[in-house]
Amino acid sequence: MAEYAIGLDLGGTNLRAAAVDRSGVLLEKIAGATNMSEGREAVLEDMVSVIQKLRKKWGAGGLAGIGVGVPGFILLKEGIIKNSNNLPFFENLPIRDELERRLGARVILENDANAAALGEKWMGAGKEVEDLVLLTLGTGVGGGIISGGRVLRGYLGMAGELGHLTVVPTGNPCGCGNQGCLEKHASATAVAAMARVMSLGEGLTSKDIYEMATAGNESARRIWEIFGQSLGVALAMLVNTFNFPLYLLSGGVLGAWDLFAPAMLAETRRRSFTFRTTHTRIEKATLGDEAGLYGAAYLPWIESPGRVH
């Protein structure tokens, strides 16, 4: 029987799981919604049931393991989500042990952006490298660091919180306690907030600002420029810190690449001698919102359950 793994990607909106074989072929994917309103028990049950469904269909014999990506600060050894804006009811629940108990199988927990970075390394834009950084640009900004082919986790599993790099020391306040965090200046939410500050209209989304900018609105263009500069400040620091060959960006706002990338690259060049003088690449990720699913499924092949390194 062919070996396969099950990956699950739990977000504030979507709950996705897949069976993926050792060579990265997606055998089956189940996509559903995260029933936030029905609470913790309902979401836990959905997670368990979708994994059981895949395991039943593809067989327990060939199952290499189960990887689960969740948003928030993860304590890996304890298998706990310490802090999560998207899934507050999971905070401090020993979610890994709970899943293991219900499934009767080991589960490897990982932060969702870390899982996405691993997915891109395995089957996406980072296939050719062993070291990369991924920034996921959404309502917030997540980060994942792949070093030597594996997730850089830190001693507690909280590494890669790159959305909280300070890019404007006196900038917008952030829920994490800091101000001027990358995610407060270069996320879909930040774009909408800037539009409000500039009185471009109420209730505008980042897509609206994209269309206004494309139609020639100067204020809207300026917003994407600031977005790009903020990303550039962070990317220059990441390049100076890691000297990795590849830095990837993902998320819906990538549609506005042409509007923010010139400012982003100029800022990175200006602030990083290494970037300016080497062939370091900053590129779009390619797996879209399936990256986390691939990464979660890849975990059982490279990590022992609960191992922190």
Added chain:
Amino acid sequence: MAEYAIGLDLGGTNLRAAAVDRSGVLLEKIAGATNMSEGREAVLEDMVSVIQKLRKKWGAGGLAGIGVGVPGFILLKEGIIKNSNNLPFFENLPIRDELERRLGARVILENDANAAALGEKWMGAGKEVEDLVLLTLGTGVGGGIISGGRVLRGYLGMAGELGHLTVVPTGNPCGCGNQGCLEKHASATAVAAMARVMSLGEGLTSKDIYEMATAGNESARRIWEIFGQSLGVALAMLVNTFNFPLYLLSGGVLGAWDLFAPAMLAETRRRSFTFRTTHTRIEKATLGDEAGLYGAAYLPWIESPGRVH
């Protein structure tokens, strides 16, 4: 015969070399000056001669290898110092090959701050951990990252350029092309420059500013506070990025710890959820200016010559 390695630490001022055994006992140390004024050939010859001296005395049979730490951006595969403010005449010279040719032995090249970080991990303040970051605070600020017990080098060997993290996006200009680099706001040079900006007097050193602050001079106290805040901005980003258990500081300005540490720790706490909620340590390194020597000597035991990872 007991196995030992030779480590050499080349700085703009000092040239030091030592024979160190596998357990970290310093068998012999030779300390001299770097003859900058006599030029490249003289310095190269001094490096070769001091290594030969140690090799002759301790025997070629037990020599595990030779590690050399040098300041500047290193291209590891090529064994070249790409850019060095302290040793401009070594720029673009294939220094590793040149040393190997003259010594008839393999040499492992490393950036000096990386070597110092490795030394602290091996025999200093980082003995108990496998992961740490070291910031060397001197005329500039260097950085070394130890991940899984080894130097994080990046794909070219240029990782850990932490003195060029942006801590004040609109701050002081830096030779690297950026502005607001950590080393322009939290080094001995930065302290002296702030004293000049504040008209505290001409030609003051960081030691003078330390004494003025201790004597109660408010402006001098403020300078150390800004120094600490700048460090805190950088440390918070490092904690958020790596989630390592230990961050070390070294350099002469550590004497002013009591003046800058409170502001540094407050700033790190404010800007890093991880730091605020975990037992992450920010401490003084313990090996002083011998850290680089220990680290250089340790390289042969953990790296293949020329290997980049």
